[in-house]
Amino acid sequence: MDNLPRNCLLTINGGSSSIKYALYEIKEPLNQLLSGEMEGIWSGQAQLHFTHANGVKNHHIDIPVTNHTEAAEWLFNWLQKETEYIKVTAIGHRIVQGMKHTAPEKITDEFLAQLKAISAFDPEHLPAEIELIEVFRKRYPDVDQVACFDTYFHTSMPAIAKLVPIPRKYRNKGIKRYGFHGLSYAYLLQEFERIAGTEKSKGKIIVAHLGSGASMVAIKNGKSIDTSMGFTPASGLTMSTRTGDLDPGVAWYLQQFEKLSPAQFNHMVNHESGLLAISGTTADMQQLLKIQQQDSRATEAVDFFCYQCIKWIGAFTAVLGGLDTLIFSGGIGEHSPEVRSKICDGLEFLGIELDEVHNMNNTTIISTEKSRTPVYMMHTNEELMIAQLVCDTLKYNIKQ
Template sequence: MRILVFNAGSSSLKFGVFDLDPGAPLNRTRHVFKGSFDRFTPGGCDTSFNGTRGRAPHADLGVAIAAVPQVLTDHGVEGLDAIGHRIAHGGARFTEATELTPEVMEQIAALTPLAPLHNPANVEGVTRARACWPDLPQWGVFDTAFHLSQPARATTYAVPKAWRDAGLRRFGFHGTSHKYVARRAAEALDTDLRELRLISLHLGNGASACAINRGQSIDSSMGLTPLEGLVMGTRPGDLDPGAFGYLHRELGLEIDAIEAALNGESGLKGLTGSSDMRDVEARAAEGDAEAQAAINIYAYRARKYIGAYAAAMGGLDALVFTGGIGENSPSMRRRICDGLEFLGLKLDHDRNMVADLEGYAAPQIQAYGARVQVLVTETAEQLMIAQEVGAARKSPKPAPQPIPVAVSARHVHLDAAAVEALFGPGYELTPGKPLRQPGNWAAAERVTVEGPKGRFDRVAILGPLRNRTQVEVSRTDSFALGIDAPVRQSGDLDGTPHVRLVGPAGSIDTDGLIIAARHIHMHPDDAARMGVEDGDTVDVNLSHAARALTFAQVLVRVQPQAFTEMHIDTDEANAAGITGHTEGEVVPDMHVTTLTAKSTG
């Protein structure tokens, strides 16, 4: 499948053509053509076609897009199947690659106030491309989509309800880049993405950090707009909102003028007069105090986010640098990493200096023996857009399939040592009521679960014994206990909080307290019928529940003896108004790649 990808901006147009198999590893996609038109001026623009630089008379985005068909013809590129567009802001509506119908375009245009520098150019790019290729399907991939998995505690501003109801919330950007980086890092590390805690640092003219916990974005430095977070080329990053009132009172500036300056005259440009880190680093080496201060501010802000995100994830397995600065500035990588040895993060000088990114490489640059791995990789947003468009076109969603939904109340799974501590030496649990999953049962015995705020008596014990104790509660239960329990898949217990269990013979303090992520136990025959595999994610639509809703990104666990059913907790059941037996409809989420990224080469 051959996909043309456009990244249209107000002053530049980047485009590429990709031949791909949506199921192939990211570094195996063939990049057929790479082109750009940069720095539009009345006198023309710079060009780059497959690395050959030149000039063209094109003064704006529309003329440049109109020239692309001839450029491709001149380079022997033909046979396009679809066009993919980078769209900066998709709000909360667009969660995946979406065909750009007139209705969708109206919704994107309505989001312009949230991305005034980006969405208008993106929309113009789609309009111009449709005029050039009227018979080709046009698809949008949204920078915000990857971040829609973030929990409310990361996306909610502590502001009046009326403001939040009007749409004031954090979205995050560079999602396509961060998504690619996460998958490419997992491939390079030959590790299941669901086992990794990653921080992606996209450092370019626009810059952002993203905490990616076990394959999902859980926090990002940009917020409602791309202004929040790290220091950027022309944007300040984090800024006290009180600055608006202060500047109005002291300098007489109106909101429009302040916003314009924050978007175009701040960041490195505001600190040094130049938005290009290469210029800033050169001036700093010559003794320019402003440039030196700017570099220190830039690195400090990034380092602060790394520490915060490592704390938010309960640890860090890998840090990945990408973007123009992240890829090309060994000194900035070093400045950001210095002082993070307490996290187990340390660079190797020689590896950092010679990182070779040719062919989508993702070399490691950490010191030998360092616990946290550090990688550098070229950001490949266009490749990721092509992958997502190709997957959406190749794999339309199958028809919904019915599935029973089971509500799982709070319970514990015990290991042998916990049984003896709670019930006495040599004690064996008494199997009671059998459960639907073959070989599983509820024990006749019960335990108490106790936290700093409250306790639950007579909590069920499920058997058989496990090799590690696990305590499963709902979000509401965690507040009643007074402990912040993370959402985890069963068995993923590293870094989980401790809780006290009390039995008739004693008590233990154990880790393993989690809110179990919703999941589906599935028999292989049902998996084949529904077209899913172990590790896939699906959407489950509870259209028949009292409060109809859809649960997204539900993990499928295919097991030889499984009884097929979805498990949710009591909070989720209450949200759907479930009071008894109910069924959902499974729709495989064909736009979310299985998160078992293993290297094939």
């Protein structure tokens, strides 16, 4: 990557076992130069995937890392070699949960201490995200770094939608429904306005971000008014390895009679449940779709996932008082026409009618012209949203 421009912005999007990253030239509009992902960090078989803006794609490198600190150090050293002719002048980090911190803000020692103090509220993400921040602050001590929160988009939800019906003494400690995937939803709403216009973007919209982590949001007048995830990203829709909503009595039963510790229960609901638990074979939707003709448990997992999506769409349509637009996104939402078709087959009462050719070809509008409710398939881009928020926070004059 020689002869690159000097001033660039790096985005770091840390997951529980992965790190997505992207490098942007700071100009108008932001110009992506490099992107990729480190996967399987805790598996002992981690890989780096990356794509250069010059069209060279799908590089895969096996990397010897077993935790996020090692992964961040390895990524830093690799980026230094790949980008030796450029200068990183800002870094944006995706943070899943910030509690009282919601709007993007510059990372300071005080901020980092506050983030560590609340890490128990999201043990699946925050400790790893904190590790990433610490490595990149150490390696880039003079570079402004900004935290961008997944919860920010949902701060507009009315109080009734944030309420958790437990004693007030616990609610006063910060236990409420926060909602997540906010960076994705913010980007998708912005992109939908660009495609369909401001009037339609102010309508009654449901966005289904369906991936290994899955959620939905009900949007009205450009604001989140309800979302499926609540206090943690484990709630709401059933996901690849997460339960989604679960009767709390199950926790009591398993801890009382199966002797699961709180840590074991937390691991089960986040890593051993969902599609993986129903199928007994895999958490990957594409694999489930391939084997469902020969495996009834795979069929059950696919059908259950689609059934849950139909229920949430129905509920959010009631909350919105109608539905003007349905948008699919995320890994499953963007790449699984069969899943979209199964979900929409259960939504005929909303006047939804898919164009199966457009659906199979993953076009932007996948509904027919006669469909009372238009259905879109849109690619999300959390990294670009992070980059835009960093520019806004640091007062860079960048317009998209």
